[in-house]
Amino acid sequence: MKRVVIIDDEKMIVEGLNFFLKERFPNDLSIVKTYLQSEEALIELKKISFDILITDICMLNMTGLELIKEIQKQKEFEAIVVSAYHNFDYAKESIDLGVRTYLTKPIDFEKLSTVIEKIIDESPKHGIEQREQFSKVTNQLIAVIQEDYVSDLYLNGLAEKLHYNAAYLGQLFQKEVGEPFNLYLLNYRIEKAKELLHQTEWSVDEISHAVGFQTPTYFIRMFKNHIGLTPLKYRKTL
Secondary structure, eight states: OEEEEEEOSOHHHHHHHHHHHHHHOTTTEEEEEEESOHHHHHHHHTTSOOSEEEEESOOSSSOHHHHHHHHHTTOOOEEEEEESSOOHHHHHHHHHTTOSEEEESSOOHHHHHHHHHHHHHSOTTHHHHHHHHSOHHHHHHHHHHHHHTTSOOOHHHHHHHHTOOHHHHHHHHHHHHSSOHHHHHHHHHHHHHHHHHHHOOOOHHHHHHHTTOSOHHHHHHHHHHHHSSOHHHHHHTO
8 A cells, every 4th residue: 555645735735635535545545644834744754654745836935846855865755746837847847856747736636546546556676677687787778768868868978987888788788678779768758758748738849858859840750650649649639
């Protein structure tokens, strides 16, 4: 059972989320704590165990994103953020922090359910299985992609940092993973874009930049090549 913490300075939001999650996931979630103040939450969350944090962004004294960043220094958890309005800077920072989804108020509970269901279904042993399956350097490359896919990533530069021959590293990656480094990176960005198309109302331009594409035009072309639909047409199928 996943342990959930809810933080929002609006009492009605906290109570609504608490009620909804208990009703929708009675056997999968346990609401271990709710807070109306981010500062109080920060002090206590460093001491208790939890798996999922749902927090408002705009709160007095400390934003939800600042709170997430502080707690991430001590423990791993899944984060979901909500905000009264769409702010691209907040959304970009959310991605940088590894936040699962950015929801605007009024909260779309179906979207929230979809995200939580995915968290519940995911195997916690995935990282261990991956390390056992691939070599150390291949896992290092995969970790770089998963943590920094928004940045410009090139195999030659990474090979130099890791003190490997680029040609050898490329061959090893393709042999173990089953596809070239650049294709793996592209597929990963496309998957992240699909998540954002489903979970947010961001524009195609915003999503293209958020997942590491240099131009929206290139993003649209690559997305259509891989999925068979443009991003907007794909969103309409969801």
